[in-house]
Amino acid sequence: MAKPLEFETVEEEVEFWESHSTADYWDDMEKVEFEVDLRRNLLHPKLVFIADQPAQCPRCHHELEETVIQYVTLHDGRLVMIRDVPALRCRVNGHEYMLEKTLDQVEQVLNLEKTQKLRPAEILHVPVFRLGMAA
Numbered sequence: 001m002a003k004p005l006e007f008e009t010v011e012e013e014v015e016f017w018e019s020h021s022t023a024d025y026w027d028d029m030e031k032v033e034f035e036v037d038l039r040r041n042l043l044h045p046k047l048v049f050i051a052d053q054p055a056q057c058p059r060c061h062h063e064l065e066e067t068v069i070q071y072v073t074l075h076d077g078r079l080v081m082i083r084d085v086p087a088l089r090c091r092v093n094g095h096e097y098m099l100e101k102t103l104d105q106v107e108q109v110l111n112l113e114k115t116q117k118l119r120p121a122e123i124l125h126v127p128v129f130r131l132g133m134a135a
């Protein structure tokens with residue numbers, strides 16, 4: 001068994017994993033569960049995050065157009081919207097992509113929002129209904 005991995009900094013850890021395979025450390029790893037949907041865009045649930053701007057749609061190879069979307073997510077149990085977030089949309093099949101650097105910006109806003117260091121640009125009022133109201 002390899003010695004336990006300890007890193008002083010995130011950079012050190014990133015550097016380590018860029019040159020080592022996690023497969024070699026599989027047995028030493030703890031099983032953890034975490035919520036991967038934490039940053040899910042409720043209006044664009046199939047949004048795919050990509051590192052670099054592709055020349056064409058990675059899935060169907062059609063042309064991509066630049067667009068803006070509203071990023072709506074649940075954050076600490078509250079619904080939060082970030083307006084006019086740049087994204088890429090496949091002209092033919094509507095596949096949607098967002099660059100990881102844009103997601104980083106979204107996370108920055110959400111983190112500042114969490115610590116209440118950002119005042120919202122506006123507050124939306126959302127109508128709420130109950131199913132039985134139609135009866």
Ligand SMILES: [Zn+2]
Nearest residue numbers: 057060090095
């Ligand atoms: Zn496509």
